[in-house]
Amino acid sequence: MxxxxxxxxxxxxxxxxxxxxxxxxxxxxxxxxxxxxxxxxxxxxxxxxxxxxxxxxxxxxxxxxxxxxxxxxxxxxxxxxxxxxxxxxGLKGRLAVGYCLPLMSGNLKLAFSDYLSRFPDVQFDGIEAGPEKLLHGLQSGTTDVVVAPIGVSEPGLISKQLWSERLFAALLKDSALLEKERIYWQDLRREVFVVSSNGLGPILGNLISARLTEQGFRPAVIYQDTSQESVLSMIAAKRFISIATEASQGAPWQDLHFREIYDANGPARLEFALYWRDDNQNPALKRFFKLIEERYPG
The missing domain is CATH 1.10.10.10 (Winged helix-like DNA-binding domain superfamily/Winged helix DNA-binding domain)
Incomplete structure (x- = not known):
């Protein structure tokens, strides 16, 4: 029948x-x-x-x-x-890339654009999430490679250091901090920070706590369940400041000023690395590695 x-x-x-x-x-x-x-x-x-x-x-x-x-x-x-x-x-395969930093500009956006231009027949799937979820995707095999801050260590994962991005304080135009020639971490000690609870937000929150926590004092960090872009928009409430990487400045932000943060060694930076499973034999991933090696040798 x-x-x-x-x-x-x-x-x-x-x-x-x-x-x-x-x-x-x-x-x-x-x-x-x-x-x-x-x-x-x-x-x-x-x-x-x-x-x-x-x-x-x-x-x-x-x-x-x-x-x-x-x-x-x-x-x-x-x-x-x-x-x-x-x-x-995806006539020539599929590549799933996880990331937790903004794609408005910067090294990651350039790398993605370069790959899409060179390999138009590869199905390219970008997955934006927090590091924990991205690493779970690696271990389960649903994600081929992840771009995340350095410091991740899990069995079966290989890493390659990529680039670093400068860190900026996102301030309103009437902030007294803008009067300073340079802004150091300690200058931000009494500020109230707002960061996203997604993507790169928890890492930035931990970084703020690591730099500003002293005996008897912890910085005020508010986590919001929203995107980094929405966090930057919230600063207009004139109660908060935030921390952003270079990649967050690819779009104009009305009334916001981004001022570089310094520490004792110079401009504050966040280091990024590539993570993947050592048993991943995806040909599309190998082509991605070749592109990264050309862009970021060493």
């Missing part, structure tokens, strides 16, 4: 619409044609799916069970079609 996939969809739409007339209108076909196609399927199945009444089409008990299964089949087929489209798009 062969059931046409379209007939399954016709039956499900009729059940959802509770009417052959309404279902036919959505399908842009005659009601009689739709009713006949569903009737033909009922005959093939040897089951009566619908009670046809003046009020519309009501599912029989057998019909309810059948429609539930039909929905699952339709979902599975549509998922297969999506997968097939993705495979045809």
């Amino acid at each position: 062969i059931i046409d996939f379209r007939q399954l969809k016709y039956a499900v739409l009729t059940a959802d619409s509770q009417s052959f007339a309404r279902a036919a209108a959505k399908l842009n076909m005659k009601q009689s044609t739709l009713s006949r196609k569903v009737k033909d399927m009922e005959m093939r199945l040897g089951l009566k799916l619908f009670e046809r009444t003046t009020r519309g089409a009501e599912l029989t008990e057998n019909g309810k069970v059948f429609i539930e299964q039909a929905r699952r089949i339709i979902t599975d087929v549509e998922n297969l079609q999506t997968t097939a489209r993705n495979v045809s798009y």
Whole structure:
């Protein structure tokens, strides 16, 4: 017995619409044609799916069970079609890259743009999340490579140091800190910081605490469950400041000023590295490594 996939969809739409007339209108076909196609399927199945009444089409008990299964089949087929489209798009493979820093500008944006230009036939999936989630993706195999701050150490992972980004205080134009020739960490000791609880935010929060915590004193750091871009927008409330990397300055921020932060050794920086599993043999990943080696040798 062969059931046409379209007939399954016709039956499900009729059940959802509770009417052959309404279902036919959505399908842009005659009601009689739709009713006949569903009737033909009922005959093939040897089951009566619908009670046809003046009020519309009501599912029989057998019909309810059948429609539930039909929905699952339709979902599975549509998922297969999506997968097939993705495979045809990624003619030369797929690369999943995780990252936790903004893509407004900076080294990561340039690396991504370069890869997409060189390998247009590779399905390139970017995954923005916090380091913990990204590392879980590496271990589970759903992510090929991760760009995150240095300091991650887990069994089976290899790392390569990439670049460093300068750190900036994001301040309103009337902040007294702007009067200083240079801003050092200690100049920020009494400020209230707001950072994102996602992406790079927790790392910046830990960095603030590490630099400014003293005996009997801990800096005020507020975590917000939002993006870094939204955090920077919140500074306009004139109660907070924030910390940002160079990559956050790719877009204009009205009334915000970014001033570089210094420590005893010069400009404060956040170091980034590449992380991947030592057993990952993805050819698309190897091409990504080659590009990174060209851009950031050593």
